[in-house]
Amino acid sequence: xxxxxxxxxxxxxxxxxxxxxxxxxxxxxxxxxxxxxxxxxxxxxxxxxxxxxxxxxxxxxxxxxxxxxxxxxxxxxxxxxxxxxxxxxxxxxxxxxxxxxxxxxxxxxxxxxxxxxxxxxxxxxxxxxxxxxxxxxxxxxxxxxxxxxxx
Amino acid sequence: xxxxxxxxxxxxxxxxxxxxxxxxxxxxxxxxxxxxxxxxxxxxxxxxxxxxxxxxxxxxxxxxxxxxxxxxxxxxxxxxxxxxxxxxxxxxxxxxxxxxxxxxxxxxxxxxxxxxxxxxxxx
Numbered sequence: 001x002x003x004x005x006x007x008x009x010x011x012x013x014x015x016x017x018x019x020x021x022x023x024x025x026x027x028x029x030x031x032x033x034x035x036x037x038x039x040x041x042x043x044x045x046x047x048x049x050x051x052x053x054x055x056x057x058x059x060x061x062x063x064x065x066x067x068x069x070x071x072x073x074x075x076x077x078x079x080x081x082x083x084x085x086x087x088x089x090x091x092x093x094x095x096x097x098x099x100x101x102x103x104x105x106x107x108x109x110x111x112x113x114x115x116x117x118x119x120x121x122x123x124x125x126x127x128x129x130x131x132x133x134x135x136x137x138x139x140x141x142x143x144x145x146x147x148x149x150x151x
Numbered sequence: 152x153x154x155x156x157x158x159x160x161x162x163x164x165x166x167x168x169x170x171x172x173x174x175x176x177x178x179x180x181x182x183x184x185x186x187x188x189x190x191x192x193x194x195x196x197x198x199x200x201x202x203x204x205x206x207x208x209x210x211x212x213x214x215x216x217x218x219x220x221x222x223x224x225x226x227x228x229x230x231x232x233x234x235x236x237x238x239x240x241x242x243x244x245x246x247x248x249x250x251x252x253x254x255x256x257x258x259x260x261x262x263x264x265x266x267x268x269x270x271x272x273x274x
Contacts (some may be wrong), residue, residue: 014260017170018260018261067164070168080163081164084162085164088162091162092259095259096238098241098249099241104241106241110209110238112210127270
């Protein structure tokens with residue numbers, strides 16, 4: 001399965017079964033990402049046979065709504081619940097991407113998930129990578145998931 | 152006497168989701184203990200009566216595999232059953248977990264039905 005298709009399948013399953021939201025892809029895959037404005041990014045690294053990073057970029061307002069649906073409670077401020085929920089989304093997405101790149105699982109290691117947030121920031125690799133960016137829509141708004149694999 | 156469960160995951164969100172899934176699956180525990188990594192889990196097991204552990208693999212400080220290895224070396228807690236709940240479901244990793252005593256694994260993401268299907272027969 002191609003990475004882009006795996007991202008779509010994985011996000012659809014995660015959001016449907018655990019976040020209790022349906023997601024859909026908006027248009028074509030992207031190759032570049034504009035600067036991220038008032039967003040939070042959940043990031044997980046892959047090391048070993050394939051090296052790279054998976055990230056989910058979510059506007060803060062959307063991230064709060066997703067976290068609220070995930071936890072079944074109202075979330076009206078950026079707090080550690082939002083950080084944790086966005087990190088866990090990256091973790092689950094990373095696990096699924098790893099299953100495409102490594103059938104048995106021991107030749108690729110996943111890092112612990114981390115989050116980045118800010119008013120305006122770029123998310124770029126300093127190395128040449130194959131980059132797949134998938135734009136999604138959910139009832140709370142839009143977000144993107146990307147995978148960068150070192151070439 | 153009811154049963155007690157220990158949830159081991161570095162994500163507080165995931166611990167809440169697992170607890171909610173247990174309730175939605177109709178699986179009731181008297182006490183739900185929580186730990187954020189393998190080291191905390193060992194402390195909880197040493198201090199409480201726990202009937203089953205649901206543990207993540209990829210965690211800081213002490214991961215799920217190291218937790219299983221250390222638990223197996225301690226007489227007082229080595230026989231407490233453990234089920235892995237993880238994004239890590241490769242054959243090699245799950246095989247290693249089973250060789251260290253894990254009963255099986257539930258892949259994240261999961262549904263309450265899946266939790267019930269795997270955990271129910273173990274209780």
